[in-house]
Amino acid sequence: MPATVIVGLQWGDEGKGKTTDFLAEDVTAVVRYQGGDNAGHTIMLGEEVFKLHLVPSGVLYPHITPIIGNGVVVNPATLISEIEMLSARGIATDRIRVSKHAHVIMPYHIALDGAMEARLASAAVGTTRRGIGPAYADRAWRIGIRMEDLLDGAALRGKLARILPEKNATLQRQHRVDGFDLDELVALAVGWGRRLENHLADTTQLVQERMARGEHLLFEGAQGTLLDLDHGSYPFVTSSNPIAGGACTGGGIGPLQVTEVLGVMKAYATRVGAGPFPTELTDEIGEGIIDRGREFGTTTGRRRRVGWFDAVPLRYAVAVNSVSSIMLNKIDILSGLDEVLICMAYEVDGKRIDWWPSDADVLARAKPIYERFPGWKEPIHGCRSMSDLPENARRYVDAVERLSGAQICLVSVGPERNQTIERLPRLQRPTTASALGSAATRAGSEATAER
Numbered sequence: 001m002p003a004t005v006i007v008g009l010q011w012g013d014e015g016k017g018k019t020t021d022f023l024a025e026d027v028t029a030v031v032r033y034q035g036g037d038n039a040g041h042t043i044m045l046g047e048e049v050f051k052l053h054l055v056p057s058g059v060l061y062p063h064i065t066p067i068i069g070n071g072v073v074v075n076p077a078t079l080i081s082e083i084e085m086l087s088a089r090g091i092a093t094d095r096i097r098v099s100k101h102a103h104v105i106m107p108y109h110i111a112l113d114g115a116m117e118a119r120l121a122s123a124a125v126g127t128t129r130r131g132i133g134p135a136y137a138d139r140a141w142r143i144g145i146r147m148e149d150l151l152d153g154a155a156l157r158g159k160l161a162r163i164l165p166e167k168n169a170t171l172q173r174q175h176r177v178d179g180f181d182l183d184e185l186v187a188l189a190v191g192w193g194r195r196l197e198n199h200l201a202d203t204t205q206l207v208q209e210r211m212a213r214g215e216h217l218l219f220e221g222a223q224g225t226l227l228d229l230d231h232g233s234y235p236f237v238t239s240s241n242p243i244a245g246g247a248c249t250g251g252g253i254g255p256l257q258v259t260e261v262l263g264v265m266k267a268y269a270t271r272v273g274a275g276p277f278p279t280e281l282t283d284e285i286g287e288g289i290i291d292r293g294r295e296f297g298t299t300t301g302r303r304r305r306v307g308w309f310d311a312v313p314l315r316y317a318v319a320v321n322s323v324s325s326i327m328l329n330k331i332d333i334l335s336g337l338d339e340v341l342i343c344m345a346y347e348v349d350g351k352r353i354d355w356w357p358s359d360a361d362v363l364a365r366a367k368p369i370y371e372r373f374p375g376w377k378e379p380i381h382g383c384r385s386m387s388d389l390p391e392n393a394r395r396y397v398d399a400v401e402r403l404s405g406a407q408i409c410l411v412s413v414g415p416e417r418n419q420t421i422e423r424l425p426r427l428q429r430p431t432t433a434s435a436l437g438s439a440a441t442r443a444g445s446e447a448t449a450e451r
């Protein structure tokens with residue numbers, strides 16, 4: 001019963017959509033397990049470009065069931081408009097399944113997200129203002145509205161009548177913005193329920209039935225490890241768990257059912273929103289990477305911050321996700337540079353640190369310790385095997401792999417599906433069990449060598 005989890009190893013936007021696209025042929029369902037319409041991916045299918053925020057990218061393949069798991073927070077308006085956009089472009093959407101237990105992003109969550117960010121001023125997180133944090137907060141507070149609640153107008157009215165006065169008081173008195181009318185909210189939400197009723201399901205049951213039939217399922221994380229609520233640089237994080245463990249809580253599988261964790265990262269780092277970024281580049285090298293890599297947010301259009309590749313959080317991300325192999329994306333964007341730098345460790349208050357200090361205050365004081373690698377001038381979009389790559393690009397990939405402690409199985413040299421080097425054929429990709437075995441062997445031989 002194979003289950004592959006795709007997880008971002010950086011601050012999101014690592015190109016997970018391309019990874020899903022590459023693996024799509026092998027799987028029967030793609031399950032989104034956290035986040036909401038704060039995410040965004042652009043998928044190129046032949047000449048056509050699709051921009052999706054909520055519906056898993058697997059929807060573009062007729063053999064795949066796209067599933068939105070219980071761990072996702074759903075803005076029904078976004079979901080309905082994506083379904084309508086896809087249908088209008090000839091994509092069958094009746095297969096889309098949404099967990100009855102997924103929480104709904106209500107209009108007051110969006111208003112509260114914006115109001116809170118405005119109030120925090122210079123301390124703002126730089127959220128996407130999609131209501132993600134307030135929706136997850138209400139879930140934890142047990143006053144959330146779930147997708148199944150949209151189907152019962154009378155019960156929904158009762159719940160909203162209890163919740164809304166407090167939301168309106170906060171919006172109107174503390175933030176001095178408009179509140180919401182109960183009747184209008186109920187009418188809006190019941191309309192959403194009617195439109196989405198046929199898509200609602202017990203998605204954990206669906207997942208487990210398919211796993212029992214031996215089908216291969218893909219669990220797709222949004223954002224990335226360094227934005228994880230528990231493992232990222234709190235408070236500059238999102239409000240869910242993008243790490244591989246999130247696939248269990250938000251996707252409906254158990255840890256032992258995960259057979260592969262494919263970590264996705266770019267050959268350099270990017271970050272959107274506020275928060276410490278030790279390897280950030282604010283010079284013309286950074287500008288060049290932004291332009292060549294088209295580093296603008298899919299959801300907000302914001303210009304992403306860019307920096308050199310940072311091996312410190314990479315080691316951490318490989319560990320907390322138990323990554324079995326890696327896809328390295330966008331190495332083509334580094335072509336043309338005289339040299340490329342990798343951050344090996346940080347200096348914090350005069351001490352060397354090798355382990356990612358999630359603490360935002362410590363990270364803000366971290367000075368990167370770099371190793372310099374010679375660059376390569378040739379464009380590499382046409383390379384289809386490692387031996388096609390310039391020697392310095394190969395060295396860079398080898399260095400990144402050595403630093404990560406996991407095998408790089410796929411290297412992407414352009415946005416198209418065929419612009420991918422399959423460094424390890426798919427049947428040879430390590431499983432979580434074999435990756436753990438070789439990590440243990442490595443640790444054993446290192447211990448022997450030390451003795």
Ligand code: IMP
Pocket residue numbers: 011012013038039040125126127128129130131132133222223227236237238239271272273274
């Ligand atoms: P929120 O998820 O909208 O609450 O935003 C919290 C932080 O996560 C902000 O720094 C956002 O810029 C960042 N963020 C959320 N979604 C994404 C994403 O898909 N890619 C990159 N950054 C994201």
